[in-house]
Amino acid sequence: MTEFHYISLGIGVGLVAAVWLFNVWQEHRYKKKAAAAFARNHPDVLLETPKNHVRPAQSANRMEPSIVDTAAPTAQDAPPVAPELVEDFDSAATLDLDAVQALAAVMLDPQLDYIAEVGADQPIAGGLIPAFNVGKRIKVVGLNENDVWEIAAVGNRYLELRIGLQLCDRQGAVSEGQLILFTEQVSEFAASCKAVATFPNRQDKLDxxxxxxxxxxxVDAIIGLNVGAGRGRIPVSQVATLCESAGMQLLDDGNFHALSESGKTLFSVASIDEVPFSRASFGQDQCSGLTLLLDVPRVADGLAAFDRMADLAQQLALTLGGDVVDDNGRSLKPADLAAIRKQLGVVYTQMDDRGIAAGSVAALRLFA
Known part of the structure; x- marks a missing residue:
């Protein structure tokens, strides 16, 4: 080779090295920004965000005339969520072996979670599993020393762990920055336990x-029917009598709930003034109207629940001398209610076709 060839080769190698170093620097800077964005000490947004905090209006499917739809915080604003462990395993231990394994099986789903697998030569203590602060819900299941998969519990030891980061919820899809932070934190945890962590392809899971x-x-929607007061303000004691006679219960959130046989909320009745009902002040309190709410994707057999809610709304309106209206105060006639029910049926068909039935474990996780 001539001197010119050596010079050209040197320049080429130098350019490649420069590009590689630039990319490393860029990735390092991005990771630092992502860590600053997500590693904040906040409460669990998935436990404390009201259920009507859904996606922005431009992306949600609004069923006129009565869907409640409010903007949610962005993924960058979402606080960290610690992994869900069973702090007191005594209650779970009362389940039979099949029930324990079945419960662990539904906790993670490759279609819903980015699942890291952590394997070690020596058992890993459940109490060593740290909080992974990435702003999305994380669940951990482990293969115990009896060769049984279970929800990871403090006080137990595991030959293998599966740590799942939920890909999507009502705050939106997981971001690349969150996946990077998750892999870094799980890798650090695995290294501290002298274990090996493996991960799915990041880009595939982002897609x-x-x-x-x-x-x-x-399909995310909340149907709301309002009952306006026809004769001034409504005594809350009368509302309580009517709701309880319809089989509803006043829960800790200050709203009356119609519950399924398994104790899940079908729909609720709240004060239109957004003031929680309190049994201690039933005799004195009044409200200017009522709002009946059905969280569409979280309710199994939602058509039956809607029929029951619509019947109760009309009964309340008749008894209180008011009217069933939409958010703009427009009276809802039987034909309007029938149109809403028809649209509701379309949503449930879409969910069934996708394999995510309303009220199923997958739906409850996605629409939390």
């Missing part, structure tokens, strides 16, 4: 998360 979020935005 799954975005597609899942688009689908969820299409």
């Amino acid at each position: 799954v998360a975005r597609g899942l979020d688009q689908f969820c935005a299409q």
Whole structure:
């Protein structure tokens, strides 16, 4: 080779090295920004965000005339969520072996979660599993020393762990920054236990998360029927009598709830003034109207629940001398209620076709 060839080769090698170093620097800077964005000490948004905090209006499927739809915080604003462990395993231990394994099996789903697998030569204590602060719900299941998969519990030891980061919820799809932070934190945890962590392909899971979020935005809705007061303000004691006679219960959130046989909320009745009902002040309190709410994707057999809610709304309106109206005060006639029910049926068909039935474990997780 001539001197010119050596010079050209040197320049080429130098350029490649410069590009590689630039990319490393950029990735390091991005990770630092992502860590600053997500590693904040906040409460669990998935436990404390009201259920009507759904996606922005431009992406949600609004069923006129009565869907409640409010903007949610962005993924960058979402606080960290610690992994869900069973702090007191005594209650779970009362389940039989099949029930324990079945419960662990539904906790993680490759279609809903980015699942890291952590394997070690020596058992890993459940109490060593740290909080992974990435702003999305995390669940951990472990293979115990009896070769049984269970929800990871403090006080137990595991030969293998599966740590799942949920890909999507009502705050939107997981971001690349969150996945990077998750893999870093799990890798650090695995290294501290002298274990090995493996992960799915990040880009593939990001594509799954975005597609899942688009689908969820299409079917995410809360149906609301309002009952206006026809004779001034409504005594809360009368509301309580009517709701309780319809089999509803006043729960800790200050609203009356119609519950399924398994204790899940079918729909609720709240004060239109957004003031919680209190049994201690039933005799003195009044409200200007009522709002009946059905969280569409979280309710199994939602058509039956809607029929029951619509019947109760009309009964309340008749008894209180008011009217069933939409959010703009427009009276809802039987034909309007029938149109809402028809649209509701379309949503449930879409969910069934996707394999995410309303009220199922998957739906409850996605629409939390």
